[in-house]
Amino acid sequence: MNTTNYSVTSSLIKVVVAAVLLASCASTPTRPAGSAEVRAKLTALQSDTALASGAPVALKEAESAVVVAEMIEKDLALAAHRVYIADRKVDIARALAVTHVAEQQRTALVEQGEKARLDSRTREADLARNEAAEQKLQAGQARSEADAALVAANSAQQQAMELQRQLEILQARPTDRGLVLTLGDTLFATGKSEIKSGATANLDKLTAFLNEYPQRTAVIEGYTDSMGSEEMNQSLSQRRADAVKGYLVGRGVSSERLSASGRGENSPVADNESAAGRQQNRRVEVVISPGAP
Amino acid sequence: MYSPFKSTSASRRRLRIALPILLLVASTAFARPPVPTSNLQAAQLAIANAERVDAATHAGVELGEARGKLAAAQRAVEEKEMVVAQRFADEARVEAELAAAKAGAAKAIAVNKDIERTTATLIDEMQRKTGESR
Numbered sequence: 220m221n222t223t224n225y226s227v228t229s230s231l232i233k234v235v236v237a238a239v240l241l242a243s244c245a246s247t248p249t250r251p252a253g254s255a256e257v258r259a260k261l262t263a264l265q266s267d268t269a270l271a272s273g274a275p276v277a278l279k280e281a282e283s284a285v286v287v288a289e290m291i292e293k294d295l296a297l298a299a300h301r302v303y304i305a306d307r308k309v310d311i312a313r314a315l316a317v318t319h320v321a322e323q324q325r326t327a328l329v330e331q332g333e334k335a336r337l338d339s340r341t342r343e344a345d346l347a348r349n350e351a352a353e354q355k356l357q358a359g360q361a362r363s364e365a366d367a368a369l370v371a372a373n374s375a376q377q378q379a380m381e382l383q384r385q386l387e388i389l390q391a392r393p394t395d396r397g398l399v400l401t402l403g404d405t406l407f408a409t410g411k412s413e414i415k416s417g418a419t420a421n422l423d424k425l426t427a428f429l430n431e432y433p434q435r436t437a438v439i440e441g442y443t444d445s446m447g448s449e450e451m452n453q454s455l456s457q458r459r460a461d462a463v464k465g466y467l468v469g470r471g472v473s474s475e476r477l478s479a480s481g482r483g484e485n486s487p488v489a490d491n492e493s494a495a496g497r498q499q500n501r502r503v504e505v506v507i508s509p510g511a512p
Numbered sequence: 513m514y515s516p517f518k519s520t521s522a523s524r525r526r527l528r529i530a531l532p533i534l535l536l537v538a539s540t541a542f543a544r545p546p547v548p549t550s551n552l553q554a555a556q557l558a559i560a561n562a563e564r565v566d567a568a569t570h571a572g573v574e575l576g577e578a579r580g581k582l583a584a585a586q587r588a589v590e591e592k593e594m595v596v597a598q599r600f601a602d603e604a605r606v607e608a609e610l611a612a613a614k615a616g617a618a619k620a621i622a623v624n625k626d627i628e629r630t631t632a633t634l635i636d637e638m639q640r641k642t643g644e645s646r
Binding site (some may be wrong): 277296297300303304308310311314315317318321324325328329331332335336338339342343347440501 | 556596599602603606607609610611614616617619620623624627628631634635637638641
Protein backbone atom coordinates (compact mmCIF):
# COMPACT_ATOMS: atom_id res chain seq x y z
CA MET A 220 0.00 0.00 0.00
CA ASN A 221 2.70 2.33 1.08
CA THR A 222 4.84 1.56 -1.90
CA THR A 223 1.93 2.10 -4.23
CA ASN A 224 1.12 5.35 -2.45
CA TYR A 225 4.70 6.40 -2.85
CA SER A 226 4.73 5.54 -6.53
CA VAL A 227 1.43 7.45 -7.08
CA THR A 228 2.85 10.44 -5.26
CA SER A 229 6.03 10.29 -7.30
CA SER A 230 4.16 10.07 -10.56
CA LEU A 231 1.93 12.95 -9.45
CA ILE A 232 5.04 15.02 -8.78
CA LYS A 233 6.33 14.09 -12.21
CA VAL A 234 3.08 15.23 -13.83
CA VAL A 235 3.12 18.49 -11.92
CA VAL A 236 6.74 19.12 -12.88
CA ALA A 237 5.93 18.40 -16.50
CA ALA A 238 2.94 20.70 -16.36
CA VAL A 239 4.99 23.48 -14.84
CA LEU A 240 7.63 22.97 -17.49
CA LEU A 241 4.98 23.09 -20.21
CA ALA A 242 3.44 26.17 -18.69
CA SER A 243 6.81 27.86 -18.58
CA CYS A 244 7.25 26.89 -22.20
CA ALA A 245 3.86 28.32 -23.12
CA SER A 246 4.51 31.57 -21.30
CA THR A 247 7.77 32.05 -23.24
CA PRO A 248 7.64 35.73 -24.35
CA THR A 249 6.12 35.94 -27.85
CA ARG A 250 7.19 38.35 -30.56
CA PRO A 251 6.35 42.01 -29.91
CA ALA A 252 2.88 43.25 -30.73
CA GLY A 253 2.65 44.74 -34.20
CA SER A 254 5.80 43.05 -35.49
CA ALA A 255 3.77 40.51 -37.46
CA GLU A 256 1.89 43.32 -39.22
CA VAL A 257 5.13 45.04 -40.10
CA ARG A 258 6.55 41.78 -41.42
CA ALA A 259 3.41 41.37 -43.56
CA LYS A 260 3.83 44.89 -44.95
CA LEU A 261 7.45 44.16 -45.81
CA THR A 262 6.53 40.86 -47.48
CA ALA A 263 3.86 42.62 -49.53
CA LEU A 264 6.40 45.16 -50.74
CA GLN A 265 8.99 42.50 -51.49
CA SER A 266 6.53 40.45 -53.52
CA ASP A 267 5.38 43.47 -55.53
CA THR A 268 7.22 42.83 -58.79
CA ALA A 269 6.96 46.46 -59.89
CA LEU A 270 8.28 47.95 -56.64
CA ALA A 271 10.55 45.25 -55.15
CA SER A 272 13.64 46.33 -57.07
CA GLY A 273 12.87 50.06 -56.90
CA ALA A 274 14.74 50.95 -53.70
CA PRO A 275 17.12 48.12 -52.78
CA VAL A 276 19.05 49.98 -50.05
CA ALA A 277 15.93 51.23 -48.29
CA LEU A 278 14.37 47.79 -48.58
CA LYS A 279 17.41 46.18 -46.96
CA GLU A 280 17.30 48.70 -44.12
CA ALA A 281 13.60 48.01 -43.67
CA GLU A 282 14.28 44.28 -43.56
CA SER A 283 16.94 44.74 -40.85
CA ALA A 284 14.59 46.96 -38.86
CA VAL A 285 11.84 44.34 -39.11
CA VAL A 286 14.22 41.64 -37.90
CA VAL A 287 15.11 43.83 -34.89
CA ALA A 288 11.41 44.53 -34.26
CA GLU A 289 10.69 40.80 -34.22
CA MET A 290 13.24 40.18 -31.46
CA ILE A 291 11.68 39.06 -28.20
CA GLU A 292 11.90 41.97 -25.79
CA LYS A 293 10.69 42.25 -22.22
CA ASP A 294 10.89 46.04 -22.33
CA LEU A 295 7.56 46.69 -24.02
CA ALA A 296 8.34 50.35 -24.71
CA LEU A 297 11.54 49.39 -26.52
CA ALA A 298 9.70 46.70 -28.46
CA ALA A 299 7.02 49.21 -29.52
CA HIS A 300 9.74 51.66 -30.50
CA ARG A 301 11.43 49.06 -32.69
CA VAL A 302 8.12 48.15 -34.33
CA TYR A 303 7.47 51.85 -34.99
CA ILE A 304 10.86 52.34 -36.61
CA ALA A 305 10.49 49.18 -38.71
CA ASP A 306 7.01 50.22 -39.85
CA ARG A 307 8.22 53.62 -41.03
CA LYS A 308 11.26 52.10 -42.72
CA VAL A 309 9.01 49.81 -44.75
CA ASP A 310 6.87 52.81 -45.71
CA ILE A 311 9.99 54.75 -46.71
CA ALA A 312 11.18 51.85 -48.88
CA ARG A 313 7.77 51.75 -50.59
CA ALA A 314 7.68 55.51 -51.22
CA LEU A 315 11.21 55.50 -52.63
CA ALA A 316 10.35 52.54 -54.87
CA VAL A 317 7.22 54.36 -56.12
CA THR A 318 9.38 57.39 -56.89
CA HIS A 319 11.89 55.23 -58.71
CA VAL A 320 9.19 53.53 -60.81
CA ALA A 321 7.63 56.90 -61.65
CA GLU A 322 11.00 58.22 -62.78
CA GLN A 323 11.52 55.15 -64.94
CA GLN A 324 8.08 55.59 -66.50
CA ARG A 325 8.86 59.23 -67.14
CA THR A 326 11.45 58.35 -69.76
CA ALA A 327 8.79 56.49 -71.73
CA LEU A 328 6.26 59.29 -71.18
CA VAL A 329 8.69 61.91 -72.42
CA GLU A 330 9.39 59.73 -75.46
CA GLN A 331 5.65 59.43 -76.10
CA GLY A 332 5.33 63.20 -75.81
CA GLU A 333 8.19 63.72 -78.24
CA LYS A 334 6.63 61.26 -80.65
CA ALA A 335 3.26 63.01 -80.41
CA ARG A 336 4.95 66.37 -80.97
CA LEU A 337 6.78 64.98 -83.98
CA ASP A 338 3.58 63.40 -85.32
CA SER A 339 1.83 66.72 -84.86
CA ARG A 340 4.51 68.55 -86.82
CA THR A 341 4.50 65.88 -89.52
CA ARG A 342 0.75 66.10 -89.81
CA GLU A 343 0.87 69.86 -89.93
CA ALA A 344 3.43 69.64 -92.70
CA ASP A 345 1.25 67.09 -94.49
CA LEU A 346 -1.74 69.34 -94.05
CA ALA A 347 0.16 72.27 -95.45
CA ARG A 348 1.31 70.12 -98.35
CA ASN A 349 -2.24 68.91 -98.95
CA GLU A 350 -3.54 72.45 -98.81
CA ALA A 351 -0.89 73.53 -101.28
CA ALA A 352 -1.84 70.63 -103.55
CA GLU A 353 -5.50 71.55 -103.18
CA GLN A 354 -4.76 75.17 -104.02
CA LYS A 355 -2.80 73.99 -107.02
CA LEU A 356 -5.76 71.86 -108.01
CA GLN A 357 -8.10 74.81 -107.55
CA ALA A 358 -5.77 76.97 -109.60
CA GLY A 359 -5.86 74.28 -112.25
CA GLN A 360 -9.63 74.21 -112.10
CA ALA A 361 -9.75 77.99 -112.34
CA ARG A 362 -7.48 77.79 -115.34
CA SER A 363 -9.61 75.18 -117.01
CA GLU A 364 -12.69 77.26 -116.20
CA ALA A 365 -11.00 80.23 -117.84
CA ASP A 366 -10.19 77.98 -120.75
CA ALA A 367 -13.81 76.89 -120.90
CA ALA A 368 -14.90 80.52 -120.79
CA LEU A 369 -12.49 81.24 -123.61
CA VAL A 370 -13.90 78.29 -125.52
CA ALA A 371 -17.41 79.56 -124.80
CA ALA A 372 -16.40 83.03 -125.92
CA ASN A 373 -14.88 81.52 -129.02
CA SER A 374 -18.00 79.53 -129.64
CA ALA A 375 -20.10 82.65 -129.06
CA GLN A 376 -17.90 84.37 -131.56
CA GLN A 377 -18.30 81.43 -133.87
CA GLN A 378 -22.03 81.56 -133.39
CA ALA A 379 -22.02 85.25 -134.15
CA MET A 380 -20.00 84.52 -137.23
CA GLU A 381 -22.41 81.76 -138.12
CA LEU A 382 -25.32 84.16 -137.67
CA GLN A 383 -23.56 86.64 -139.86
CA ARG A 384 -23.03 83.94 -142.45
CA GLN A 385 -26.68 82.91 -142.34
CA LEU A 386 -27.79 86.50 -142.62
CA GLU A 387 -25.59 86.76 -145.64
CA ILE A 388 -27.21 83.64 -147.01
CA LEU A 389 -30.64 85.11 -146.26
CA GLN A 390 -29.37 88.37 -147.81
CA ALA A 391 -30.80 90.31 -144.89
CA ARG A 392 -30.00 93.98 -144.53
CA PRO A 393 -29.18 95.42 -141.14
CA THR A 394 -31.42 98.46 -140.62
CA ASP A 395 -32.59 100.61 -137.69
CA ARG A 396 -35.63 98.33 -137.29
CA GLY A 397 -33.47 95.22 -137.26
CA LEU A 398 -32.42 92.76 -139.90
CA VAL A 399 -34.66 93.05 -142.88
CA LEU A 400 -35.08 90.13 -145.27
CA THR A 401 -36.88 90.85 -148.54
CA LEU A 402 -38.72 88.02 -150.16
CA GLY A 403 -39.36 88.89 -153.84
CA ASP A 404 -42.62 88.60 -155.76
CA THR A 405 -41.54 85.29 -157.26
CA LEU A 406 -42.98 83.74 -154.11
CA PHE A 407 -46.52 84.36 -155.30
CA ALA A 408 -48.37 84.20 -158.61
CA THR A 409 -49.81 87.48 -159.78
CA GLY A 410 -52.85 88.47 -157.69
CA LYS A 411 -52.59 85.31 -155.55
CA SER A 412 -51.58 84.81 -151.95
CA GLU A 413 -50.59 81.11 -152.16
CA ILE A 414 -46.89 80.48 -151.91
CA LYS A 415 -45.56 78.80 -154.99
CA SER A 416 -44.16 75.37 -154.22
CA GLY A 417 -40.88 75.85 -156.06
CA ALA A 418 -40.01 79.24 -154.60
CA THR A 419 -39.54 78.44 -150.90
CA ALA A 420 -35.73 78.22 -150.70
CA ASN A 421 -35.38 81.60 -148.99
CA LEU A 422 -38.33 80.85 -146.66
CA ASP A 423 -36.72 77.59 -145.61
CA LYS A 424 -33.50 79.39 -144.76
CA LEU A 425 -35.55 81.83 -142.67
CA THR A 426 -37.30 78.95 -140.96
CA ALA A 427 -33.96 77.36 -140.07
CA PHE A 428 -32.65 80.68 -138.83
CA LEU A 429 -35.64 81.35 -136.56
CA ASN A 430 -35.51 77.81 -135.22
CA GLU A 431 -31.85 78.18 -134.40
CA TYR A 432 -32.33 81.53 -132.62
CA PRO A 433 -35.50 81.03 -130.60
CA GLN A 434 -35.09 84.41 -128.84
CA ARG A 435 -35.64 86.32 -132.05
CA THR A 436 -39.01 87.50 -133.20
CA ALA A 437 -40.04 88.60 -136.67
CA VAL A 438 -42.51 91.08 -138.14
CA ILE A 439 -43.80 90.00 -141.56
CA GLU A 440 -44.95 92.84 -143.76
CA GLY A 441 -46.67 92.47 -147.12
CA TYR A 442 -46.32 95.13 -149.84
CA THR A 443 -47.80 95.56 -153.31
CA ASP A 444 -47.30 97.84 -156.29
CA SER A 445 -49.76 100.63 -157.01
CA MET A 446 -51.70 98.72 -159.69
CA GLY A 447 -55.37 98.06 -158.84
CA SER A 448 -57.46 99.47 -156.03
CA GLU A 449 -55.94 100.37 -152.73
CA GLU A 450 -58.32 98.18 -150.71
CA MET A 451 -57.55 95.18 -152.87
CA ASN A 452 -53.82 95.77 -152.53
CA GLN A 453 -54.14 96.17 -148.76
CA SER A 454 -56.08 92.94 -148.54
CA LEU A 455 -53.68 91.10 -150.82
CA SER A 456 -50.63 92.29 -148.89
CA GLN A 457 -52.24 91.15 -145.65
CA ARG A 458 -53.06 87.73 -147.03
CA ARG A 459 -49.57 87.33 -148.41
CA ALA A 460 -48.02 88.30 -145.06
CA ASP A 461 -50.37 85.83 -143.36
CA ALA A 462 -49.34 83.15 -145.85
CA VAL A 463 -45.68 83.62 -144.98
CA LYS A 464 -46.48 83.50 -141.28
CA GLY A 465 -48.54 80.35 -141.84
CA TYR A 466 -45.68 78.77 -143.70
CA LEU A 467 -43.24 79.51 -140.83
CA VAL A 468 -45.66 78.34 -138.13
CA GLY A 469 -46.22 75.19 -140.13
CA ARG A 470 -42.49 74.51 -139.85
CA GLY A 471 -42.23 74.88 -136.10
CA VAL A 472 -41.81 78.58 -135.47
CA SER A 473 -44.02 79.68 -132.60
CA SER A 474 -46.78 82.03 -133.80
CA GLU A 475 -46.14 84.19 -130.72
CA ARG A 476 -42.80 85.17 -132.18
CA LEU A 477 -44.36 86.22 -135.46
CA SER A 478 -46.65 89.06 -136.45
CA ALA A 479 -48.00 89.63 -139.95
CA SER A 480 -49.35 92.87 -141.39
CA GLY A 481 -50.42 94.10 -144.83
CA ARG A 482 -49.02 97.43 -145.91
CA GLY A 483 -50.64 97.61 -149.38
CA GLU A 484 -49.12 100.18 -151.67
CA ASN A 485 -47.25 102.00 -148.89
CA SER A 486 -43.49 102.31 -148.59
CA PRO A 487 -42.54 101.54 -152.18
CA VAL A 488 -38.88 100.77 -152.65
CA ALA A 489 -38.89 101.61 -156.40
CA ASP A 490 -40.72 103.57 -159.05
CA ASN A 491 -44.19 102.22 -159.80
CA GLU A 492 -44.09 103.62 -163.32
CA SER A 493 -41.77 100.95 -164.74
CA ALA A 494 -42.40 97.22 -164.75
CA ALA A 495 -39.06 96.57 -163.06
CA GLY A 496 -39.90 99.13 -160.35
CA ARG A 497 -43.31 97.56 -159.73
CA GLN A 498 -41.75 94.12 -159.47
CA GLN A 499 -39.43 95.43 -156.75
CA ASN A 500 -42.36 96.95 -154.89
CA ARG A 501 -44.27 93.65 -154.87
CA ARG A 502 -42.56 92.03 -151.93
CA VAL A 503 -42.76 90.61 -148.42
CA GLU A 504 -40.30 92.02 -145.89
CA VAL A 505 -39.41 90.08 -142.77
CA VAL A 506 -37.99 92.31 -140.02
CA ILE A 507 -36.06 90.20 -137.55
CA SER A 508 -35.76 91.80 -134.13
CA PRO A 509 -32.23 92.17 -132.83
CA GLY A 510 -33.00 90.11 -129.71
CA ALA A 511 -30.38 88.20 -127.89
CA PRO A 512 -28.92 85.51 -130.10
CA MET B 513 50.48 30.93 -12.90
CA TYR B 514 47.52 30.31 -10.75
CA SER B 515 48.31 28.32 -7.64
CA PRO B 516 45.76 27.10 -5.09
CA PHE B 517 48.45 27.05 -2.51
CA LYS B 518 49.10 30.78 -2.51
CA SER B 519 45.65 31.74 -1.43
CA THR B 520 46.48 35.33 -0.43
CA SER B 521 48.14 36.26 -3.71
CA ALA B 522 45.32 34.61 -5.58
CA SER B 523 42.65 36.59 -3.77
CA ARG B 524 44.60 39.77 -4.35
CA ARG B 525 44.81 38.96 -8.00
CA ARG B 526 41.07 38.29 -8.08
CA LEU B 527 40.40 41.64 -6.50
CA ARG B 528 42.64 43.34 -9.07
CA ILE B 529 40.44 41.98 -11.84
CA ALA B 530 37.13 42.52 -10.13
CA LEU B 531 37.72 46.06 -8.94
CA PRO B 532 37.63 47.82 -12.34
CA ILE B 533 34.54 45.78 -13.24
CA LEU B 534 32.87 46.83 -10.02
CA LEU B 535 33.80 50.43 -10.61
CA LEU B 536 32.47 50.25 -14.16
CA VAL B 537 29.21 48.70 -12.96
CA ALA B 538 28.94 51.35 -10.29
CA SER B 539 29.64 54.18 -12.71
CA THR B 540 27.04 52.94 -15.17
CA ALA B 541 24.56 52.38 -12.39
CA PHE B 542 24.87 55.79 -10.85
CA ALA B 543 26.01 57.99 -13.76
CA ARG B 544 23.20 59.94 -15.48
CA PRO B 545 22.78 58.84 -19.16
CA PRO B 546 23.96 61.57 -21.54
CA VAL B 547 21.61 63.80 -23.57
CA PRO B 548 21.08 62.08 -27.01
CA THR B 549 22.41 65.14 -28.82
CA SER B 550 23.32 63.43 -32.09
CA ASN B 551 19.91 61.72 -32.32
CA LEU B 552 18.15 65.04 -31.74
CA GLN B 553 20.32 66.72 -34.34
CA ALA B 554 19.66 63.95 -36.84
CA ALA B 555 15.91 64.36 -36.27
CA GLN B 556 16.09 68.13 -36.74
CA LEU B 557 18.11 67.67 -39.90
CA ALA B 558 15.63 65.14 -41.29
CA ILE B 559 12.72 67.49 -40.55
CA ALA B 560 14.50 70.41 -42.23
CA ASN B 561 15.20 68.20 -45.24
CA ALA B 562 11.54 67.13 -45.45
CA GLU B 563 10.46 70.77 -45.30
CA ARG B 564 12.89 71.56 -48.10
CA VAL B 565 11.24 68.99 -50.41
CA ASP B 566 7.71 70.38 -49.81
CA ALA B 567 6.65 67.65 -47.42
CA ALA B 568 4.31 70.23 -45.85
CA THR B 569 2.28 70.11 -49.08
CA HIS B 570 2.64 66.46 -50.05
CA ALA B 571 3.02 64.65 -46.70
CA GLY B 572 1.64 67.05 -44.10
CA VAL B 573 0.49 64.33 -41.69
CA GLU B 574 3.92 62.68 -41.52
CA LEU B 575 5.74 65.99 -41.18
CA GLY B 576 3.43 67.03 -38.33
CA GLU B 577 4.01 63.68 -36.65
CA ALA B 578 7.78 64.12 -36.94
CA ARG B 579 7.61 67.58 -35.39
CA GLY B 580 5.46 66.21 -32.56
CA LYS B 581 7.96 63.43 -31.90
CA LEU B 582 10.84 65.90 -31.81
CA ALA B 583 8.96 68.08 -29.34
CA ALA B 584 8.31 65.00 -27.21
CA ALA B 585 12.02 64.14 -27.35
CA GLN B 586 12.93 67.64 -26.18
CA ARG B 587 10.40 67.43 -23.33
CA ALA B 588 11.89 64.09 -22.30
CA VAL B 589 15.38 65.68 -22.20
CA GLU B 590 14.04 68.34 -19.86
CA GLU B 591 12.57 65.60 -17.71
CA LYS B 592 15.97 63.81 -17.75
CA GLU B 593 14.36 60.80 -19.46
CA MET B 594 17.26 60.35 -21.86
CA VAL B 595 16.34 56.86 -23.09
CA VAL B 596 12.82 58.04 -23.89
CA ALA B 597 14.26 61.18 -25.44
CA GLN B 598 16.51 59.15 -27.73
CA ARG B 599 13.65 56.92 -28.86
CA PHE B 600 11.43 59.92 -29.60
CA ALA B 601 14.29 61.56 -31.50
CA ASP B 602 14.85 58.43 -33.59
CA GLU B 603 11.13 58.15 -34.30
CA ALA B 604 11.01 61.83 -35.28
CA ARG B 605 13.89 61.25 -37.67
CA VAL B 606 12.40 58.21 -39.36
CA GLU B 607 9.01 59.92 -39.59
CA ALA B 608 10.59 62.96 -41.25
CA GLU B 609 12.43 60.69 -43.65
CA LEU B 610 9.11 59.07 -44.51
CA ALA B 611 7.57 62.52 -45.08
CA ALA B 612 10.38 63.42 -47.48
CA ALA B 613 10.09 60.10 -49.34
CA LYS B 614 6.31 60.47 -49.67
CA ALA B 615 6.69 64.03 -50.93
CA GLY B 616 9.21 62.79 -53.50
CA ALA B 617 6.83 60.07 -54.68
CA ALA B 618 3.88 62.47 -54.90
CA LYS B 619 5.92 64.96 -56.92
CA ALA B 620 7.25 62.27 -59.25
CA ILE B 621 3.71 61.04 -59.91
CA ALA B 622 2.48 64.62 -60.42
CA VAL B 623 5.22 65.31 -62.95
CA ASN B 624 4.31 62.14 -64.87
CA LYS B 625 0.64 63.10 -64.88
CA ASP B 626 1.55 66.53 -66.18
CA ILE B 627 3.55 65.02 -69.03
CA GLU B 628 0.69 62.62 -69.80
CA ARG B 629 -1.78 65.49 -69.83
CA THR B 630 0.39 67.57 -72.13
CA THR B 631 0.79 64.66 -74.52
CA ALA B 632 -2.94 63.94 -74.43
CA THR B 633 -3.71 67.58 -75.19
CA LEU B 634 -1.26 67.53 -78.06
CA ILE B 635 -2.79 64.38 -79.54
CA ASP B 636 -6.29 65.79 -79.03
CA GLU B 637 -5.37 69.05 -80.75
CA MET B 638 -3.73 67.19 -83.57
CA GLN B 639 -6.81 65.05 -84.17
CA ARG B 640 -9.05 68.11 -84.03
CA LYS B 641 -6.87 69.90 -86.59
CA THR B 642 -6.71 66.99 -88.99
CA GLY B 643 -10.42 66.36 -88.35
CA GLU B 644 -11.25 69.89 -89.51
CA SER B 645 -9.38 69.50 -92.73
CA ARG B 646 -11.01 66.27 -93.68
